[in-house]
Amino acid sequence: MKRPIAIISATALVAVGLLLTGCSDPSPAPSADPTTSSPAPTSTPDNGPTILAFGENMTYKDGVAITVSAPEAYTPPSYDVGATHPPYVIFTLTITNGSSENLSPLASPQVSSAGGFATQILHAGDAGGPVAYAPTDVILPGGSVTWQEAFAVNDASQLTLQVSPEPITYTAVVYTNTK
Template identity: 50%
Template structure:
């Protein structure tokens, strides 16, 4: 028979991190895990707490039962937490389930996030020919910062991701560099520059002119002078190139190279009216008032990146357009030398009176 002075039979937190069955007079040997926060019934707990306060004092008489010291009402109200359901092992009570309210969240690993951001920027730069030198600076920094962030307090996933991205960036950058280098060397070989050098050496050695290939078999070597900005140069095989007149340019916060008096931008276009693909390898140079201009690289420019030459092959009947920005000393005295690739003779565009 249940004693009216004792709490009703049921499952209670016995204070040892588990629930134990109370038969109305004493603890039994039957135990179960603490109820999860989702299974907790605040209404039922509130009713039980009210019945408890109305029928029993907050301290019970000790008995010979080994669990008597931890009866459901042996914890005085407010002894462990402000939650009125703390004696029942409710969420927020001492020893309550992990992740309960009041548990301190894990700290943010700021250095890991910085390392991840640098790794992503380095990866992007590593994929862009001619600006990979910046990636070789950024990627090692990101790798080292990621390693340090692994040993700092806080979440580890930004540091781990930064390590992976920085390593992949180095691999991709090496592949892109190798691809571009092989392409450039192939263009040099196809252009006949090496053959011309060999012929000159043979002439110097034996004193006999070496026959050269007929005109029209390949584009002429040398430089074509005197074109104005906005004019179009067309080579014998039908490939043409146009450099627009310069326009004022305002670099973005992500630009590099704007270090002279004025900043200008040119629009360059290569049109392939030949019967074969054209692999562009454009290495333009620009002088201004007798001073070499500085190329501006701007990945944050409005309308797309500026200063990155094209690398995609141009199919017959197609064209490609891009922008090049330069920092110059005198916008009224400009001379640009450029060509679609090493296979074509260079052409000079200028706004200086001939």
């Protein structure tokens, strides 16, 4: 009977020894001499978003691209929601997936005009109207999607539109006609 207890005790001693050995750090203690320590990492300043004129193409490193057309005058039908005050403008947005991966777009354009916010206009009439929500269906490699969004703005000659193909992966780009 004493033999199994001795085996268990020996096994427990070996396990505790291995645990204690694993806790020790074989690397030398850090040097107190500041000349031998590695330099602190430096950070680069954030220069903000890329600013482009309407109609220019923004292509990201992986080949995904977004383009926003120059704003055009828009006359909303009476059933469009958000047509609160003229002038009204409409933009054509295109996302192209030039990457090798599927792209799940989540574009949500933010528009400002003459220092104030713009009101998005949504088509509330028959299906197939000119104004729609941004698409969210997957864009396959090599594919693209185009849609239009309209806004009631303060001044059509002073517009900025900030958008990203997908805000978690891609930084936003600012399109403007006030460069």
